Amino acid sequence: MRWKNDPDKKPLLIYGARQIGKTHSIMDFAAKNYSSVAYFYFENNPDLYELFERGISSIKSLIPKLEAYANQANVPES
Numbered sequence: 001m002r003w004k005n006d007p008d009k010k011p012l013l014i015y016g017a018r019q020i021g022k023t024h025s026i027m028d029f030a031a032k033n034y035s036s037v038a039y040f041y042f043e044n045n046p047d048l049y050e051l052f053e054r055g056i057s058s059i060k061s062l063i064p065k066l067e068a069y070a071n072q073a074n075v076p077e078s
């Protein structure tokens with residue numbers, strides 16, 4: 001909750017072994033604390049990977065691309 005409420009938070013990176021519940025934990029946290037969730041899985045997704053390969057000039061330019069990819073309006077910035 002401290003990370004969620006920090007106005008200057010950085011992206012949250014979760015590391016760990018395979019199949020230990022990282023995704024489940026994050027999705028559970030998101031469902032309980034946010035009104036909507038956009039989930040992006042990069043592993044076998046060249047289109048999504050390509051968005052980041054080209055470089056990100058700003059969050060403001062990235063958000064509309066992610067919204068279009070997820071077919072979901074109003075992806076939150078924090």
